Amino acid sequence: MLVLCLVAFACTPEPKHTPIANTKILVILAHPDDETAVAPVLAKYAGDHDVYLALATDGRYGYREHAGIPKGDSLVAVRKKEAECSCRAMGIHPPILLGFHDGSGMVTGIGEYFRQTEAMREKVKSTIAEIDPGMIITFGPDGDTGHLDHRGIGDITTEVVLREGWYEKYPVFYIGWTKDKLVSLPQNDAVNTADESYLNIRIPYSQAEEEKLYAVIKCHKSQFSPSETTDWIETEKKDTVNVAYFRQLTLDTRVRGDF
Numbered sequence: 001m002l003v004l005c006l007v008a009f010a011c012t013p014e015p016k017h018t019p020i021a022n023t024k025i026l027v028i029l030a031h032p033d034d035e036t037a038v039a040p041v042l043a044k045y046a047g048d049h050d051v052y053l054a055l056a057t058d059g060r061y062g063y064r065e066h067a068g069i070p071k072g073d074s075l076v077a078v079r080k081k082e083a084e085c086s087c088r089a090m091g092i093h094p095p096i097l098l099g100f101h102d103g104s105g106m107v108t109g110i111g112e113y114f115r116q117t118e119a120m121r122e123k124v125k126s127t128i129a130e131i132d133p134g135m136i137i138t139f140g141p142d143g144d145t146g147h148l149d150h151r152g153i154g155d156i157t158t159e160v161v162l163r164e165g166w167y168e169k170y171p172v173f174y175i176g177w178t179k180d181k182l183v184s185l186p187q188n189d190a191v192n193t194a195d196e197s198y199l200n201i202r203i204p205y206s207q208a209e210e211e212k213l214y215a216v217i218k219c220h221k222s223q224f225s226p227s228e229t230t231d232w233i234e235t236e237k238k239d240t241v242n243v244a245y246f247r248q249l250t251l252d253t254r255v256r257g258d259f
């Protein structure tokens with residue numbers, strides 16, 4: 001491949017493979033319960049890595065009828081406990097709760113949205129700098145379920161890494177799905193996907209690690225009713241492939257004068 005590149009000159013460089021430079025993995029997601037998207041992988045790496053989960057929003061608007069917990073501070077308190085339960089189940093550090101509102105203030109208007117997303121950018125930046133991880137995991141442009149907060153936090157995390165010149169220092173990996181993976185989320189039957197060829201990082205996990213996901217789902221009682229919890233776990237059990245897909249943010253940094 002190297003020889004071909006020298007001859008052809010303009011060939012696309014191989015994506016840089018950066019092994020995890022230190023033992024810390026920082027996962028940056030939007031809501032308490034988003035970690036269900038990667039729970040078996042985090043459980044797997046928890047064995048010999050320091051895994052940190054940062055959650056941008058406090059989930060204050062995630063009202064579900066079965067739980068009957070009103071929107072606002074009481075729901076925030078419950079979801080904090082649920083996130084802690086989930087991190088314990090995966091064997092990772094307690095959650096880092098950035099404390100922004102779901103929807104980044106869109107509920108109260110575009111002005112508040114700009115204020116909150118700017119503050120979120122600074123908080124994401126300081127969290128990355130403080131943890132100083134070997135790599136970052138976040139949502140890709142598909143946003144998992146497509147929730148605007150999922151797209152938003154993946155976007156802001158990417159923005160911070162690009163803005164600070166952290167591309168090589170903090171390799172970013174996007175969570176992705178290759179097919180219409182069935183889930184039992186209240187508002188979705190399936191999650192968003194990317195073409196399989198673009199999701200070249202495929203992390204296998206064990207049945208024991210998948211069972212940590214079941215425990216994580218059970219932690220989020222305010223979000224998933226008993227029947228939704230059972231349905232979701234049954235759906236996961238039918239998926240016997242046990243592989244999670246990711247894509248690394250890969251940039252071509254050679255300066256040139258045409259497209």
Ligand SMILES: [Zn+2]
Nearest residue numbers: 030031034147
């Ligand atoms: Zn979410």
